Amino acid sequence: MSASTPAHARRRHRTPSRALLYAALTALLLAFVGPLLWALSGSFKPRGDIFAYPPRPLPSPATLANYRHLLDSQPYPSWFLISTAVALVATAVSVFVCALAGYGFAKYRFTGRTFLFSVMFSSLSIPFAVILVPLFVILVKTGLGNPWFALVVPWVAPAFGIFMMQQYIIQSVPDELLEASRIDGCGEFRIFCQVVLPLLRPSLGALAVWTFLQSYNSFLWPLVLISDNDQFTLPLGLQTLFQAENRQYDLVLAGSVLATVPTVLVFLLLRKQLLEGLSAGAVKG
Amino acid sequence: MTSIPADRLRDPRSLPPRATTIGGRAAGPRRGPARAPYVFIAPFYVLYVLFMVVPILVAVYLSLCEWVGLGPPHWVGPRNYAHLLTDVSFHRALGNTGVYVLVSVLVIVPVALMMAQGLNARGLRARDLFRVAFFIPMVVSPIVVALIFSLVFDRQFGLANSVLRAVFGLGGFDWLGDPTLAKVCIGLIMLWRWAGYLTIFFLAGLQNVPRSLYEAAELDGAGRFVTFTAVTLPALKPVTGFVAVTSFISAAQIFDEPFLLTHGGPGDATLSVAMFIYRAAFERQQFGYAAAAGVVLFVLVFTISQIFNRLLGIGRAS
Numbered sequence: 001m002s003a004s005t006p007a008h009a010r011r012r013h014r015t016p017s018r019a020l021l022y023a024a025l026t027a028l029l030l031a032f033v034g035p036l037l038w039a040l041s042g043s044f045k046p047r048g049d050i051f052a053y054p055p056r057p058l059p060s061p062a063t064l065a066n067y068r069h070l071l072d073s074q075p076y077p078s079w080f081l082i083s084t085a086v087a088l089v090a091t092a093v094s095v096f097v098c099a100l101a102g103y104g105f106a107k108y109r110f111t112g113r114t115f116l117f118s119v120m121f122s123s124l125s126i127p128f129a130v131i132l133v134p135l136f137v138i139l140v141k142t143g144l145g146n147p148w149f150a151l152v153v154p155w156v157a158p159a160f161g162i163f164m165m166q167q168y169i170i171q172s173v174p175d176e177l178l179e180a181s182r183i184d185g186c187g188e189f190r191i192f193c194q195v196v197l198p199l200l201r202p203s204l205g206a207l208a209v210w211t212f213l214q215s216y217n218s219f220l221w222p223l224v225l226i227s228d229n230d231q232f233t234l235p236l237g238l239q240t241l242f243q244a245e246n247r248q249y250d251l252v253l254a255g256s257v258l259a260t261v262p263t264v265l266v267f268l269l270l271r272k273q274l275l276e277g278l279s280a281g282a283v284k285g
Numbered sequence: 286m287t288s289i290p291a292d293r294l295r296d297p298r299s300l301p302p303r304a305t306t307i308g309g310r311a312a313g314p315r316r317g318p319a320r321a322p323y324v325f326i327a328p329f330y331v332l333y334v335l336f337m338v339v340p341i342l343v344a345v346y347l348s349l350c351e352w353v354g355l356g357p358p359h360w361v362g363p364r365n366y367a368h369l370l371t372d373v374s375f376h377r378a379l380g381n382t383g384v385y386v387l388v389s390v391l392v393i394v395p396v397a398l399m400m401a402q403g404l405n406a407r408g409l410r411a412r413d414l415f416r417v418a419f420f421i422p423m424v425v426s427p428i429v430v431a432l433i434f435s436l437v438f439d440r441q442f443g444l445a446n447s448v449l450r451a452v453f454g455l456g457g458f459d460w461l462g463d464p465t466l467a468k469v470c471i472g473l474i475m476l477w478r479w480a481g482y483l484t485i486f487f488l489a490g491l492q493n494v495p496r497s498l499y500e501a502a503e504l505d506g507a508g509r510f511v512t513f514t515a516v517t518l519p520a521l522k523p524v525t526g527f528v529a530v531t532s533f534i535s536a537a538q539i540f541d542e543p544f545l546l547t548h549g550g551p552g553d554a555t556l557s558v559a560m561f562i563y564r565a566a567f568e569r570q571q572f573g574y575a576a577a578a579g580v581v582l583f584v585l586v587f588t589i590s591q592i593f594n595r596l597l598g599i600g601r602a603s
Contacts, residue, residue, distance in 0.1 A: 025403055033418050036433065051443075055448070105326065124531075133347065134340040134347060134579075224563070275420065278485055279485050
């Protein structure tokens with residue numbers, strides 16, 4: 001397969017290798033999506049059929065009984081609302097903090113900038129497991145263990161988001177625009193709010209989706225923090241069903257599908273922004 | 286052939302922003318700008334100090350105490366660390382976490398690179414469909430992932446065993462009950478969750494490699510493998526560094542998968558350091574001991590990732 005041969009030779013060897021590539025990618029696609037579809041199909045099977053042998057890809061008969069049973073026996077809406085509300089608050093705070101700091105690093109030169117930037121960046125390498133115990137102790141001792149506050153805390157200062165915003169701002173906010181606003185007599189904060197923020201909309205969306213998912217799906221911190229059944233988040237609620245004596249697969253499957261559908265939908269709707277926004281930070285660094 | 290200059294790749298990207306930023310700053314530093322940047326970055330540092338620096342200091346203090354969570358902590362000096370040195374469970378946890386880290390850096394990262402290389406093929410159809418489908422596992426909650434894979438790896442009725450039995454006539458593997466297989470399962474789940482996510486970074490990196498470099502390599506008569514090692518890999522060095530360090534940090538603090546799927550078992554075969562910390566603090570009320578394990582994890586992860594960041598030049602202010 002030497003490349004020095006003319007073009008038609010290359011094309012000849014390309015066709016089978018193309019077919020191979022598509023085959024490999026399709027196999028991967030099945031491997032990544034298959035387990036999810038298996039769970040989706042299982043959620044519509046009668047309890048006894050979930051583990052039937054030989055495995056049946058489609059539920060027959062299909063039933064909504066699992067969903068009905070779940071919604072009747074568990075406070076599912078409450079789990080969902082708590083998870084969503086906490087994630088929304090965390091997202092709002094975090095996106096604002098990240099955009100501010102990202103802008104500060106992207107568009108100003110100031111004493112200590114390099115040092116402060118590397119301090120910020122190095123916080124990416126602090127494992128959450130170190131903070132777990134002391135943060136729990138601090139919040140409980142200071143009476144801030146209230147879930148609405150405490151559940152939000154780990155998500156409010158993500159260095160990754162700042163890094164991402166910084167990269168995006170360098171690329172997409174022209175200095176001339178800032179200069180023009182300064183000449184018009186705008187204050188720096190007003191420039192940020194009225195000139196810069198609107199330009200950042202795509203990457204703010206990406207960061208928001210990302211933060212939302214992180215918080216909505218988080219497991220360890222709520223597990224440590226919340227002991228009261230009434231305050232369970234979605235993952236905690238599902239976990240109690242999952243760890244129960246007889247593993248109520250019918251209920252957990254239905255609950256998992258209900259928990260996952262909104263996140264997958266949001267992701268599919270905003271996929272372009274999210275995927276491009278995520279990679280922009282790392283690649284153009 | 287090997288002399289395609291890596292710095293040529295970095296130059297066009299790093300130059301324009303630097304030049305314009307300096308120009309912008311010099312042109313109009315009126316009353317605001319001197320203080321403004323500090324105000325902009327201040328919220329982050331306030332939160333950072335409150336919720337990261339302070340907890341780490343408290344962790345160091347607690348790690349030198351014995352404390353069951355009630356009453357005042359009792360100062361014992363470095364005794365917790367001495368215990369960690371001889372605690373077989375902790376050694377297991379460190380060893381297992383090391384395995385998870387190696388799997389993520391030496392298996393998952395290269396797999397993601399190969400997947401990106403496949404997706405970057407010129408004129409590929411349905412690229413977006415593949416890219417999005419590969420990413421979806423990252424969007425799914427870990428508890429759901431655990432549930433799905435417990436359906437797959439169930440010893441009696443799981444999908445994996447059913448398929449093996451139906452297709453190859455092989456008998457029931459105790460996927461999650463065998464110490465080695467259980468680790469393999471955790472590794473597979475990590476691969477399933479992270480590969481598509483990491484692919485996104487590599488794909489963006491590949492799309493940034495100037496086509497002229499590939500054309501030059503072709504003119505030089507380089508084959509696929511040489512082109513890959515001489516053009517693609519050097520151009521991807523910054524991305525690879527970022528991806529490798531990020532996945533190292535995630536794998537080093539893995540908790541959800543082993544906790545939910547195997548609870549660290551069988552025995553301690555899948556126990557991770559993060560799980561060890563959780564178990565010590567919240568199942569055994571040994572808060573000082575848990576904090577000490579946390580400090581050890583912090584020192585290891587922080588030092589190693591700083592060394593790699595330094596070596597690979599990641600995370601410097603542009």
